[in-house]
Amino acid sequence: MARKTKVLPIYVLNGPNLNLLGTREPEVYGRMTLAEIGKAVAARAKAASLGVVFRQTNHEGEMIDWLQEARTKASGVILNGAGWTHTSVALLDACRMLDRPLIEVHLSNPYKREAYRRRSFVSEVADGVICGLRAQGYLFAIDAIAALLKDRNT
Numbered sequence: 744m745a746r747k748t749k750v751l752p753i754y755v756l757n758g759p760n761l762n763l764l765g766t767r768e769p770e771v772y773g774r775m776t777l778a779e780i781g782k783a784v785a786a787r788a789k790a791a792s793l794g795v796v797f798r799q800t801n802h803e804g805e806m807i808d809w810l811q812e813a814r815t816k817a818s819g820v821i822l823n824g825a826g827w828t829h830t831s832v833a834l835l836d837a838c839r840m841l842d843r844p845l846i847e848v849h850l851s852n853p854y855k856r857e858a859y860r861r862r863s864f865v866s867e868v869a870d871g872v873i874c875g876l877r878a879q880g881y882l883f884a885i886d887a888i889a890a891l892l893k894d895r896n897t
């Protein structure tokens with residue numbers, strides 16, 4: 744009998760201050776809480792027969808640990824590095840070592856905002872970037888990872 748190989752979950756990793764979504768500048772980031780986004784993301788992934796590990800941290804070292812963990816435990820990564828996107832070479836270095844599909848997501852459109860948000864270290868190694876579509880962007884990112892995984896396996 745053919746043995747079914749288990750597909751690893753998609754890691755959806757969220758950086759600093761995203762725990763305050765819902766109340767944090769809703770005109771910029773939308774009104775959904777991070778927990779609500781997590782539920783919608785899990786449902787979208789389930790429809791594609793994929794699992795999700797959804798996490799948030801305000802601690803950069805913890806985020807780096809999770810990205811390193813994703814090298815062997817995730818099938819792909821969706822990353823909203825929030826403020827670290829624009830500042831962190833350490834985040835870039837950890838993303839570079841992934842060797843897994845990586846989609847960078849932002850709720851807002853950084854290109855419509857302050858100049859310092861226009862630089863992204865993550866974009867240097869991301870397979871795709873989705874921004875400005877609020878929570879919907881995370882769902883499109885799930886679709887993108889599913890498509891990239893399909894490409895890799897065919």
Ligand code: DHK
Binds near residue numbers: 760761825826853860
């Ligand atoms: C989230 C943040 O916290 C900001 O620092 C980024 C990003 C944009 C977002 O739009 O999701 O500049």
